[in-house]
Amino acid sequence: MAIENENGVVRMAGRARRYRGPWLVWVGPRQLHCPLCRGTLFWDREVQLNTAGMSFLNLDWANASATGVQCADCSRLELFADSGQVRFSTPEAQP
Numbered sequence: 001m002a003i004e005n006e007n008g009v010v011r012m013a014g015r016a017r018r019y020r021g022p023w024l025v026w027v028g029p030r031q032l033h034c035p036l037c038r039g040t041l042f043w044d045r046e047v048q049l050n051t052a053g054m055s056f057l058n059l060d061w062a063n064a065s066a067t068g069v070q071c072a073d074c075s076r077l078e079l080f081a082d083s084g085q086v087r088f089s090t091p092e093a094q095p
Contacts, residue, residue, distance in 0.1 A: 022072040023088040027080065032069065039073035044088060047079055 022041035025032040033040055047068035067083040070076070080086050 019090050025069050026087040028085050034071040034076055036076045037074040039071045041072040042069040
């Protein structure tokens with residue numbers, strides 16, 4: 001379920017949402033810009049953080065995951081282990 005505040009910022013809770021992206025991304029108080037192309041729109045995805053030991057035991061599903069954001073312009077992928085710091089907003093919500 002997507003939760004939108006008065007500024008149009010959408011906080012992800014589960015996978016259901018009306019707007020499907022690409023998103024403006026905020027990490028803490030700062031807006032994310034792609035370090036390669038300086039783009040501001042990103043696709044979101046959950047990324048599995050596999051380890052050799054868990055893969056050897058066929059327990060990949062038990063590994064931790066991270067929030068991944070992929071630049072809509074150049075496809076560069078950034079990972080964030082603390083998904084609580086990452087917020088998404090629609091491009092229309094940009095000040």
